[in-house]
Amino acid sequence: MPLMAEWISDADDPRIAGYRDVRERDLVGRSGLFVAEGQVVLRALLESRTAEPVSILVAESRLSALSGLLETAGDGIQVFVASQAVMDRIVGFPIHRGILALGRKPGPGDLASILGKADEGALVLALSGISNHDNMGGLFRNAAAFGVDAVALDSDCCDPFYRKALRVSVGGVLKTPHVRFGPDADLVGSLQAQGLRVLALSPAGERPLASIQGGGRLAVLLGAEGAGLSPEVLARCETVRIPMAAGFDSLNVATTSGIVLHHLRSGSTDAG
Numbered sequence: 001m002p003l004m005a006e007w008i009s010d011a012d013d014p015r016i017a018g019y020r021d022v023r024e025r026d027l028v029g030r031s032g033l034f035v036a037e038g039q040v041v042l043r044a045l046l047e048s049r050t051a052e053p054v055s056i057l058v059a060e061s062r063l064s065a066l067s068g069l070l071e072t073a074g075d076g077i078q079v080f081v082a083s084q085a086v087m088d089r090i091v092g093f094p095i096h097r098g099i100l101a102l103g104r105k106p107g108p109g110d111l112a113s114i115l116g117k118a119d120e121g122a123l124v125l126a127l128s129g130i131s132n133h134d135n136m137g138g139l140f141r142n143a144a145a146f147g148v149d150a151v152a153l154d155s156d157c158c159d160p161f162y163r164k165a166l167r168v169s170v171g172g173v174l175k176t177p178h179v180r181f182g183p184d185a186d187l188v189g190s191l192q193a194q195g196l197r198v199l200a201l202s203p204a205g206e207r208p209l210a211s212i213q214g215g216g217r218l219a220v221l222l223g224a225e226g227a228g229l230s231p232e233v234l235a236r237c238e239t240v241r242i243p244m245a246a247g248f249d250s251l252n253v254a255t256t257s258g259i260v261l262h263h264l265r266s267g268s269t270d271a272g
Helices: 014-019 022-028 039-047 060-070 084-091 111-115 133-145 163-168 187-193 253-266
Strands: 006-008 033-037 052-059 078-082 099-104 122-128 150-153 178-180 197-201 217-223 238-241
Touching: 006 014, 014 052, 014 078, 014 084, 014 099, 022 033, 022 163, 033 039, 033 163, 039 052, 039 060, 039 099, 052 060, 052 084, 060 078, 078 084, 111 122, 111 150, 122 133, 122 187, 122 253, 133 150, 133 163, 133 253, 150 187, 187 197, 187 217, 197 253, 217 253
Parallel strands: 006 078, 052 078, 122 150, 122 217, 150 178, 197 217, 197 238
Antiparallel strands: 033 099, 052 099
């Protein structure tokens, strides 16, 4: 085995304790660690400038194909190898991708430090009450795709480092810095304090998206599907809508983010 990989033959081996019963521990947390699943997310973890890779566990059958990627892992990152049967017993279900890694979550982010000087351009994706992990993953995927400078989360948002959110984001969670605000924080006020023009998306928004010009310091604020953003929040922001066919006014929140971020990055100045 290359790279000083360590062979695991016993599912109860204490060296791989962090990988046991993955689904159950998804629910209870991992004390500052997270699980990355699949080759794409592993690559993003090894390339991340925010999260810290801790160890890697791969099925024996995947070792040869992953050798080039594993050679990029730092000296302090343990690589464990197990047969598919043992790996399945470790994680508690058939892990068809055969690739897992443990990473350490980054510390609390600071929006001012991430964005830099107030007179420079910036684009922030701000999220309120996003509780669905698929949506969270899709939002971070779009944030990474369109070069968002930071994602701002309120305290009601789910954890973007949840295994499924990471997988859906195709590693986007590990590419875009994010900041989580506490339960007593004023999300809109915190964004505005950084000189950000806050655009809140709502089916009842005052302005169509096509009338909004990108550039400068912007924050796109999205709420959960169904409930959306509260009237109190909307009253403090510029409200924007995406016009749709008559009788239909709803898009998936991740789809909405993709449309809006593409528009803002494209520099469209069409009047609506």
